[in-house]
Amino acid sequence: xxxxxxxxxxxxxxxxxxxxxxxxxxxxxxxxxxxxxxxxxxxxxxxxxxxxxxxxxxxxxxxxxxxxxxxxxxxxxxxxxxxxxxxxxxxxxxxxxxxxxxxxxxxxxxxxxxxxxxxxxxxxxxxxxxxxxxxxxxxxxx
Numbered sequence: 100x101x102x103x104x105x106x107x108x109x110x111x112x113x114x115x116x117x118x119x120x121x122x123x124x125x126x127x128x129x130x131x132x133x134x135x136x137x138x139x140x141x142x143x144x145x146x147x148x149x150x151x152x153x154x155x156x157x158x159x160x161x162x163x164x165x166x167x168x169x170x171x172x173x174x175x176x177x178x179x180x181x182x183x184x185x186x187x188x189x190x191x192x193x194x195x196x197x198x199x200x201x202x203x204x205x206x207x208x209x210x211x212x213x214x215x216x217x218x219x220x221x222x223x224x225x226x227x228x229x230x231x232x233x234x235x236x237x238x239x240x241x
């Protein structure tokens with residue numbers, strides 16, 4: 100298996116959340132998002148990343164087992180994609196994701212200062228073409 104610092108998964112989740120937020124804010128309702136297949140698929144893919152990364156965080160006891168529901172949701176959208184209810188995705192984006200983002204940011208802020216700086220710089224470099232991510236990470240590192 101690819102050997103990564105487990106803390107990188109926390110940043111993976113944050114970046115995925117920021118992408119979902121950026122994409123979904125362009126829409127006032129779920130139908131418009133759903134009917135734009137590029138953006139819909141993008142959101143679904145970012146949820147898959149969040150779920151997979153959460154699995155690693157739970158395994159390494161960085162987040163509690165109560166977040167297994169995120170992993171289960173990832174499995175549902177990955178394997179039962181025709182059974183995905185658009186309204187459920189919309190609800191998660193607007194009601195559950197903001198709370199999870201707070202946990203993730205708090206977790207990042209608890210990382211050793213030097214490692215946090217190194218990871219932040221790495222994720223800024225990896226996402227340099229996405230100004231909203233760069234800006235968020237830079238502000239977070241102040």
